[in-house]
Amino acid sequence: DIQMTQSPSSLSASVGDRVTITCRASQDIGTHLAWFQQKPGKAPESLIFTASTLRSGVSPKFSGGGSGTDFTLTIASLQPEDFATYYCQQYFDYPITFGGGTRLEIK
Amino acid sequence: EVQLLEAGGGLVQPGGSLRLSCAASGFTFSVHYMDWVRQAPGKGLEWVGRIRHRASSFTTEYAASVKNRFTISRDESKKSLFLQMDNLQTEDTAVYYCVRVLGGGPGDYWGQGTLVTVSS
Numbered sequence: 151d152i153q154m155t156q157s158p159s160s161l162s163a164s165v166g167d168r169v170t171i172t173c174r175a176s177q178d179i180g181t182h183l184a185w186f187q188q189k190p191g192k193a194p195e196s197l198i199f200t201a202s203t204l205r206s207g208v209s210p211k212f213s214g215g216g217s218g219t220d221f222t223l224t225i226a227s228l229q230p231e232d233f234a235t236y237y238c239q240q241y242f243d244y245p246i247t248f249g250g251g252t253r254l255e256i257k
Numbered sequence: 258e259v260q261l262l263e264a265g266g267g268l269v270q271p272g273g274s275l276r277l278s279c280a281a282s283g284f285t286f287s288v289h290y291m292d293w294v295r296q297a298p299g300k301g302l303e304w305v306g307r308i309r310h311r312a313s314s315f316t317t318e319y320a321a322s323v324k325n326r327f328t329i330s331r332d333e334s335k336k337s338l339f340l341q342m343d344n345l346q347t348e349d350t351a352v353y354y355c356v357r358v359l360g361g362g363p364g365d366y367w368g369q370g371t372l373v374t375v376s377s
Contacts, residue, residue, distance in 0.1 A: 184363035245321065247304065
């Protein structure tokens with residue numbers, strides 16, 4: 151199975167900050183990577199697929215990058231609604247696997 | 258508007274069975290693969306399995322943790338997705354989400370989830 155490792159597992163930041171979350175795959179997955187945002191008590195929502203393609207309707211302050219084994223999710227100018235948990239997911243091979251999540255908290 | 262509405266969750270004893278359903282609307286159900294993803298209380302996301310569409314013969318994939326216990330199916334006429342869960346264990350306790358798949362890749366729309374609790 152492909153292991154997905156996110157870092158950090160938690161992150162404190164302030165409104166207006168720019169933050170970057172990383173996700174590392176245990177083997178080359180090309181750009182078969184997606185990012186999701188989950189707020190407490192809610193279902194996850196899709197942000198990015200194919201590593202860097204923003205889903206329609208998602209704010210351009212979210213950006214994704216990387217290929218192969220190393221990926222990033224960057225959020226520019228944090229707003230209160232951005233404080234949530236973020237997950238990466240590889241869909242290069244079965245079983246599909248998720249990273250452990252990064253909890254973004256207000257400092 | 259894409260909508261996915263799960264139902265069928267509840268409390269079941271270890272070793273028991275439960276069948277979840279997901280009613281889809283607002284999109285052409287027949288052309289999409291569909292996933293089930295679960296989330297244990299306070300934990301991260303775990304992919305459960307996938308069913309492809311008719312053109313791919315409704316073939317399925319499963320996580321090792323549920324293979325041979327869970328079965329995914331779909332009813333095109335009812336635009337519904339199902340998850341038959343047998344021999345449930347306490348570690349299967351989770352919120353189960355129905356997810357529409359984009360192309361053959363990641364999920365793009367998620368239902369609100371249904372809670373399954375396995376306990377004696």
